[in-house]
Amino acid sequence: MVKLAAKCILAGDSTVGKTTLAQIFRSDGAQFQKNYTLTTGVDLVVKTVPVPDTGDSVELFIFDSAGKEPFSEMLDKLWESPNVLCLVYDVTNEQSFQNCSKWLEKARAQSPGVSLPGVLVGNKTDLASRRAVESAQARAWALGQGLECFETSVKEMENYEAPFHCLAKQFHRLYREKVEVFQALV
Amino acid sequence: MRKVDLCLSSEGAEVILATSSDEKHPPENMIDGNPETFWTTTGMFPQEFIICFHKQVRIERLVIQSYFVRTLRIEKSTSKEPVDFEQWIERDLVHTEGQLQSEEIMGRDGHATYLRFIIISAFDHFASVHSISAEGIALSNLS
Numbered sequence: 001m002v003k004l005a006a007k008c009i010l011a012g013d014s015t016v017g018k019t020t021l022a023q024i025f026r027s028d029g030a031q032f033q034k035n036y037t038l039t040t041g042v043d044l045v046v047k048t049v050p051v052p053d054t055g056d057s058v059e060l061f062i063f064d065s066a067g068k069e070p071f072s073e074m075l076d077k078l079w080e081s082p083n084v085l086c087l088v089y090d091v092t093n094e095q096s097f098q099n100c101s102k103w104l105e106k107a108r109a110q111s112p113g114v115s116l117p118g119v120l121v122g123n124k125t126d127l128a129s130r131r132a133v134e135s136a137q138a139r140a141w142a143l144g145q146g147l148e149c150f151e152t153s154v155k156e157m158e159n160y161e162a163p164f165h166c167l168a169k170q171f172h173r174l175y176r177e178k179v180e181v182f183q184a185l186v
Numbered sequence: 187m188r189k190v191d192l193c194l195s196s197e198g199a200e201v202i203l204a205t206s207s208d209e210k211h212p213p214e215n216m217i218d219g220n221p222e223t224f225w226t227t228t229g230m231f232p233q234e235f236i237i238c239f240h241k242q243v244r245i246e247r248l249v250i251q252s253y254f255v256r257t258l259r260i261e262k263s264t265s266k267e268p269v270d271f272e273q274w275i276e277r278d279l280v281h282t283e284g285q286l287q288s289e290e291i292m293g294r295d296g297h298a299t300y301l302r303f304i305i306i307s308a309f310d311h312f313a314s315v316h317s318i319s320a321e322g323i324a325l326s327n328l329s
Contacts, residue, residue: 002208005229061230083229083311114310171229174311179211179226182253182314185286186222 001055003048006171008060008164009079011103012088013096014068017123019043020154021088022064025164029157039066042078049168058168062086079110084167085118089138091151092130097122097138104145117170118147119163126153192243192320193217202268202300204235216315221251221286224316227305234304236268237318245296245322250289250303254313255279257306258289262298266328271302281309286316296322 010018015036022045024030045062065078085107089096100120108116120142122133135151142149148166152159193199195217204213206228213235215223227233242264250258257278261271279287301320305313 002210002228007230058229081231081307171311175226175228178254178310178312178314179208182211182224182226182316185253185284185314186316 002175004056004058004171004175006058006060006083006167007081008062008084008086008167009082009107010062010064010086010088011107012067013090013093013099013103014038014066016067016088016090016093016096017154018067018088019064021086021121021123021152021160022062024154024157024160025062029160038068039064041066047164049165051168051172052165054172056172058171060084060164060168062164075106076110079107082107082110082116084171085116085147086121086163086167087118087147088121088123089133090124091122091133091138092124092127094132097133100141101145104147115174117167117174118145119166120145120147120149121163122149122151123154125151125158126156189246189321189323191219192239192245192322192324193237193318194219197324198240200238200240202236202238205233211314216318219317219319221316224253224314227308227313229311231308232304232306233313234302235315237301237303238268239299239301239324241327242297242299242325243320243322244325245293245298245301245320247321248291248293248296249317249319249321250291251286251316251318252279252289252314253286253316254281254308254310255287255305255315256281256308259304259306260291261302261304262296263300263302264297265299268300268302271300274301296320297325299328 043064201213
């Protein structure tokens with residue numbers, strides 16, 4: 001049995017719902033914050049996620065940092081040595097989806113040469129009539145980037161756990177792979 | 187006086203703290219004299235472990251076999267309890283793809299009762315330490 005620890009960085013434009021996603025995940029769906037507050041520094045959400053079919057678990061340290069400049073300028077420090085990435089966009093906001101590649105690049109630049117497991121999360125599926133980014137379009141891009149793809153509605157509390165469970169699973173798989181590498185050394 | 191590997195569990199050394207623990211790869215693996223067994227870090231850095239000699243020793247040569255360790259700091263204490271650590275050595279290691287890193291340290295003033303190893307950063311998400319060996323002399327038992 002092992003408990004892994006992973007620094008998870010939450011990235012994406014401001015107002016896509018990063019903070020709400022993290023808070024709902026923390027409280028198991030108990031809280032939906034109706035009033036928007038701009039995250040200016042960083043919030044830390046810590047939660048342990050079991051890895052299915054193993055006795056193992058992953059403690060996620062979710063760094064929820066500002067998506068809006070100028071606050072995003074200190075990200076280089078806050079994002080140092082990430083283990084996994086949760087990339088969020090708003091399905092009603094085409095620009096927030098387009099900017100994902102910029103966020104992904106910035107996250108990957110934090111640890112060049114090291115693989116960074118990640119998920120792409122399209123939030124606000126409850127606003128169906130205003131949808132601007134089709135699922136297929138997001139899926140195609142995510143696939144090309146090696147990201148697992150999810151859609152959520154944090155407002156309706158739908159599917160908000162799946163992305164984090166997926167990250168825990170990916171990180172656990174990575175650990176297993178590295179242990180095999182260590183074993184093969186001698 | 188007889189020179190021995192002071193970091194062997196068979197010589198009385200013990201890992202009294204480690205910040206990561208996978209049951210399958212416990213910290214004792216670092217001091218069992220077998221480089222095939224290892225301790226793994228389990229995510230995020232820094233990570234550290236403390237070796238207790240249970241006696242006063244003078245270390246002349248220290249060899250650390252590891253993988254993916256980038257910056258390593260070693261502190262030592264000469265107290266009876268694991269307190270009052272002073273920085274002894276800090277090294278940036280080189281990544282050796284597919285091969286164990288073998289870092290040899292000839293420390294000045296190697297008097298110690300405890301060594302504290304801090305892995306400040308690594309080349310990957312996880313790092314492993316396969317063996318720690320310290321050539322030197324056991325001076326006296328802790329009363």
